Amino acid sequence: MHKTSAWPLALVYLALVVYASLFPFEGWRDQGIAPWAFMAAPLPRWWTWFDVQINVLGYAPLGFLLALAGLRSGRTRAPVLLTLLAGAAVSFLMETTQGYLPRRVPSNVDFALNAAGTWLGALLAWLLQRTGTIDRWSRFRAGWLTPDARGALVLLALWPLALLFPASVPLGLGQVFERLEEALAEFLEDTPFLDWLPVRDVELQPLVPGTEMFCVLLGALVPCLIGYGVITGVRRRAWFLLVLTVVGVGATALSAALSYGPNHAWAWGTLPVRVGWAAALLVSVLLLRARPRGCAALALLALALHLSLLNQAPTSAYFAQTLQTWEQGRFIRFNGLAQWLGWGWPYVAALYLLLRLSGPDTTARQLPKMPR
Secondary structure (H helix, E strand, O other), rough: OOOOOHHHHHHHHHHHHHHHHHHHOOOOOOOOOOOOHHHHOOOOOOOHHHHHHHHHHHHHHHHHHHHHHHHHOOOOOHHHHHHHHHHHHHHHHHHHHHHHOOOOOOOHHHHHHHHHHHHHHHHHHHHHHHHHHHHHHHHHHHEOOOOOOOHHHHHHHHHHHHEEEEOOOOOOOOOHHHHHHHHHHHHOOOOHHHOOOOOOOOOOOOOOOHHHHHHHHHHHHHHHHHHHOOOOOHHHHHHHHHHHEEEEEEEEHHHHHHHHHHOOOOOOOOHHHHHHHHHHHHHHHHOEEEEOOHHHHHHHHHHHHHHHHHHHHOOHHHHHHHHHHHOOOHHHHHHHHHHHHHHHHHHHHHHHHHHHHHHOOOOOOOOOOOOO
C-alpha cells in the first residue's frame, strides 16, 4: 500500500464536478415529476460534438484519479469496475439534481457519456499500472520526495490551473477583498448589521510598479518554497525550479491568450513583472540548500505578505470587464472553476503550511551536498 496524492486530487476534482454540474445554484424549484424520469425520456434530437466531448472529458479525470487511488492504495481488487460504478452514481446524482434547476436540463445521454468518460479514465489508469508506468512513478517519487509530500503535490498540481483565471497582477492569486466586501454588504442590505461594516476613508489605490514587482516576486516564490519543503536534494530542487518556472510562464501566457486574445499572450510581461520574476529566480537559487521546515516557514511568510499587498489594491476597470467576459462565455462552468481556484488556492496553501509547521519535523535530515 502507498500513500498517494490521487485520493485528495480525486476529492478536489469531485467538488469541481459538482460545481460545474449545478452552477449557478439558483432558482431551485420542484417540477412535480420524479427526479429520475429523464432516464426513460426519448433521445434528444439535437446535439453537438462539443457537448459529447465535454461530457466525456469532464468525467475522465475523475475516473483516472479514483482508479489510480485504488490501484496505488491496494484497497480494491476491481478498481476499474468500482470506479465505473462510482462515476455513474455521481453522474446520476448530478443529473437528478439538475431537474430542480431551471437553467439545467437532465439528460440520459449526458449520464451515459459521463459514465463512458469515467470508464475511459479508469481504463487509462489500469493500462498505466499494467505497463509499469505507475511503478516507475513510485520509484521516482520515493527518490525525489519526502514520504509526506501528498499535500504539496496536490497544491502544486492545482497551481497552474489557478493561474488560468485572469489576475490583475501576474501570479496574483487570492485577490478577494473587494468582492468579499461587496458580497457582505449586499448580504446585509436592509439590516441593521450593515452599519457594522467598516467604512474606508479613501478608496483602494492601484499598485505602484515597485509593489507590483514585489507581488510577482512573492507569487513566484510561494509555490517554489512549497516544493522545496518536500523535495530532497539540491540538484532535484534546481530541476524543479526550472520546470516550475516554465509551467508558471506558460500558464500565465495561456491565461492572457484566453482572456485578451492570442496576440496579447505576452502583454503581461512588463518591466516590473520581469524584474519580479527574475528576483524570485535569484532568491530561489539562493534557497536551494534551505531546510524543508525553513522553506515552509518562509513560504507562509511570503504568502501572508503577498495577500496583504495584493488585497490593498483595487481591480482595474479593464480587468473587471475581462471577468465579465469570462463569466458569460461558452466555457462558463470551466471559468467558474478556474475562478474559485484562483481565489482559494493561496488560502488552502496557507492552511497546509500552518498544519505542516504545527506538526512534527519529519524532514530533518540534511540535504545532500552538490558535488564540485
